[in-house]
Amino acid sequence: MEHMFRISVAVLSAILSFAQYQAVAASVESISVPVTPPVPNAYIEDIVPITLNQTGYPYLIILWAVSDGTESVPLQILGYDQTLNAYVDQTAQVIQGAVPQILNPRNFIVRNLNKSGYPSILIANQGLDASPWPGATDTLLLSTSSGQLFDASSSLPQSLAYAHDVSSGIIAKNRIGIFVNNIYSSPMTPPYFLVDDFSGKFPDQRSLLPPAVINKFPYPAAYTSSALVDLMGRGLADLVLGQEDLIAGRSLVYLNPGNGNFSGVLPIYLPNSPLPDTAGLYSNTEIGPVILDIRPINSMSSKRSLASKITDLVVTSTTGNYEGYAFQILINDGTGHFKDRTTELVSGAPSEQISQNPNYWVKRAWVVNVNGVSDIVTESGGDLSAPSQVFLNDGSGHFTLSTSVTGQSFANFAYIGGTPTLIETNYSTITLVPFP
DSSP, X not given: OHHHHHHHHHHHHHHHHHHXXXXXXXXXXXXXXXXXXXXXXXXXXXXXXXXXXXXXSOEEEEEEXXXXXXXXXXXXXXXXXXXXXXXXXXXXXXXXXXXXXXXSEEEEXXXXXXXXXXXXXXXXXXXXXXTTXXXXXXXXXXXXXXXXXXXXXXXXXXXXXXXXXXXXXXXXTTEEEEEEEEOOOSSOOOOEEEEEXXXXXXXXXXXXXXXXXXXXXXXXXXXXXXXXXXXXXXXXXXXXXXXXXXXXXXXXXXXXXXXXXXXXXXXXXOXXXXXXXXXXXXXXXXXXXXXXXXXXXXXXXXXXXXXXXXXXXXXXXXXXXXXXXXXXXXXXXXXXXXXXXHHHHEESSOSEEEOSOTTBOEEEEEEEEETTEEEEEEEEOTTSOSOEEEEEEOSSSOEEEEEEESSSEEEEEEEETTEEEEEEESSSOEEEEEOO
């Protein structure tokens, strides 16, 4: 009887835990996120959760765009209102001074950049995404000690550039490195490498980059994506660059020599995308796949000890005409060399697809840490015909499809009210969805 009673208690506990989970999940789903475009015809390009002076409910920064960058749009910040159980516009309360105007944002970083105790955000802007691709300047919002944000974009380089990505990491003791993937513009601006000591000012120190990285004119020899991430468990960020055209060159890894100066480091090549070469998006010239995103992941999929800090990579790519997508899990052998093991590690859905739809691509593959393991969430781009998906990690580095949607995109992830939550959008609305 005692044994049966213990089992009954365990079952009851499980039922109660599931009921509590359902209650929490329902409360997340009940939170409304009404949005109104700040200018006509604006659409949501990115949604950035950021925790400042509030508890439990991060702000949601909305980055808007219009017609591929034909005009600048003010960013918008939504904060949670407990009385309304809704996210409402709190831009004026969070931003000190003028609200920045954003010109076609491409990517962003969120991290402590100025010792305020709160994160800041740097937004890489590409400007008009059409000929003659004139470029734009980037946007920097630094945090204050009171948990607000102010526009510090004047601290960044003011030359126009066509930015396609941005990444950051600690490259030397008390030194932050920020790599901005400028690819081409008129006039041509090489990639930035901004380095500073948490003071909030970021001088461009391109001399710390390998000469081959900053002497890549003319297009298409350029890098569309990057990651500054500690691959070797040494506490310092290494530089990973994703190639824009895999016919023109390879994606590269530069291991940090210990001082953040990559200028004399020889590259290690990453495995290529499995996608085929195609005609280019703007010409009939054949080009290789485009690397769109690179994310670190601790997949625990290789035969290394659990204490190891070696980091693997998730890489997202599309074809040159944006008619397909792939995400790859690249496993680090412990020396900074990587092997593509996607096929053996992913099940439930193909990790690559080809389509005749010219907008069939995946923008990013988020790495989401829930329950002590790293899961993968793909974010659809283009017309949202490609699926946005969730692949759950079984704890050993094997991933199985859990959720798949089309017509919507998993634009980001956050803990909202303590619940792991997917932030879903169709470019005009925002919905909060409990993580599966």
